[in-house]
Amino acid sequence: MKNQSKSKGWILLAGIICLSLALSSCRKNNTKQEEQDLLLGFSQIGSESAWRIGNTNDIEKQAEKYGVGLMFENANQKQENQIDAIRRFIAYKVDVIAFSPIVEEGWDNVLTEAKEAGIPVILVDRDISSDKEGLTTCLIGADFYKEGVMAGEYLIRKADALGLDTVNIVEITGTDNSTPMRQRQAGFADAIASDSRMHVLESIDGDFLKSRGAECMRSLLEKYGDQIDVVYSHNDEMTLGAIPEIEKAGFVPGKDMIIISVDGGQDAINVLKQGKINCVVECTPKLGKEVMETAIKLKNGETVDKVIHPEERIFSDEQDLSNLEPRGY
Ligand code: GYE
Numbered sequence: 550m551k552n553q554s555k556s557k558g559w560i561l562l563a564g565i566i567c568l569s570l571a572l573s574s575c576r577k578n579n580t581k582q583e584e585q586d587l588l589l590g591f592s593q594i595g596s597e598s599a600w601r602i603g604n605t606n607d608i609e610k611q612a613e614k615y616g617v618g619l620m621f622e623n624a625n626q627k628q629e630n631q632i633d634a635i636r637r638f639i640a641y642k643v644d645v646i647a648f649s650p651i652v653e654e655g656w657d658n659v660l661t662e663a664k665e666a667g668i669p670v671i672l673v674d675r676d677i678s679s680d681k682e683g684l685t686t687c688l689i690g691a692d693f694y695k696e697g698v699m700a701g702e703y704l705i706r707k708a709d710a711l712g713l714d715t716v717n718i719v720e721i722t723g724t725d726n727s728t729p730m731r732q733r734q735a736g737f738a739d740a741i742a743s744d745s746r747m748h749v750l751e752s753i754d755g756d757f758l759k760s761r762g763a764e765c766m767r768s769l770l771e772k773y774g775d776q777i778d779v780v781y782s783h784n785d786e787m788t789l790g791a792i793p794e795i796e797k798a799g800f801v802p803g804k805d806m807i808i809i810s811v812d813g814g815q816d817a818i819n820v821l822k823q824g825k826i827n828c829v830v831e832c833t834p835k836l837g838k839e840v841m842e843t844a845i846k847l848k849n850g851e852t853v854d855k856v857i858h859p860e861e862r863i864f865s866d867e868q869d870l871s872n873l874e875p876r877g878y
Pocket of ligand 1: 597598600601674675691784785786811832
């Protein structure tokens with residue numbers, strides 16, 4: 550009697566296991582492509598912004614979808630941690646390394662080690678600066694210079710529409726020596742260079758962080774007060790940190806000061822719709838699909854495009870945004 554009920558129990562357990570295996574393989578077949586024999590080491594910068602978290606989520610989602618094995622490491626905003634992670638990927642003999650370099654300089658040694666180990670490297674989101682040839686295979690990320698140009702061109706249109714004679718700008722920049730910081734600054738500066746109304750009062754390093762955006766704005770308000778006509782901030786986080794400071798100082802963001810941001814995460818788009826931001830230049834974090842497809846090509850020995858830039862647009866008070874799709878980050 551005892552034995553009979555024991556064996557019934559085993560049959561039931563086996564049944565449950567079979568059913569759940571069948572269900573999970575059917576779920577996988579719906580979403581997943583063929584399983585790849587590919588291990589990708591990915592070193593992420595950190596979790597400093599909605600953009601970065603959206604980027605991490607997308608990399609994980611697409612790795613799962615493409616059947617790519619992912620070794621993911623978060624460097625918590627430290628270059629040393631990224632270098633250590635890349636060394637671990639090499640020791641582990643991953644097939645491909647992908648990483649988003651926090652700053653442009655300082656990668657020669659570790660990338661030479663990867664090259665000597667025969668592991669191809671994909672740059673994701675940000676670029677490096679090096680005199681050495683062939684350390685990386687390609688770059689998958691936004692055209693930050695173009696983003697800066699779009700911000701500057703918007704400002705010129707806005708100044709025309711408001712009939713402004715002088716336009717005093719403060720710029721809150723991203724992490725010093727990072728590609729988006731350098732290029733968003735350069736594109737913007739070039740776009741406004743020939744317009745004699747435009748004056749950049751100060752550029753200040755906000756490190757892409759909300760808390761730093763608030764601090765920077767406080768010090769800019771103390772220094773320049775109502776001279777400020779425009780705040781150009783290199784990402785949404787810093788913009789969202791700066792806005793409450795502008796309000797606390799008695800100014801109306803979006804009216805007394807023109808506010809220009811970059812990224813286009815949902816929180817900033819909501820604030821744009823409320824009229825407290827005037828323009829957000831889009832920068833999409835959804836780079837995972839291109840990263841997986843490129844990694845698979847590299848594993849198969851195929852050639853890949855040197856640079857892949859996603860299509861991007863601007864969102865502004867010049868447009869009707871009532872039907873805008875949720876941003877997803
Ligand atoms: O704009 C910012 C972030 O490198 C494009 O990094 C990325 C930037 C993005 O944390 O929000």
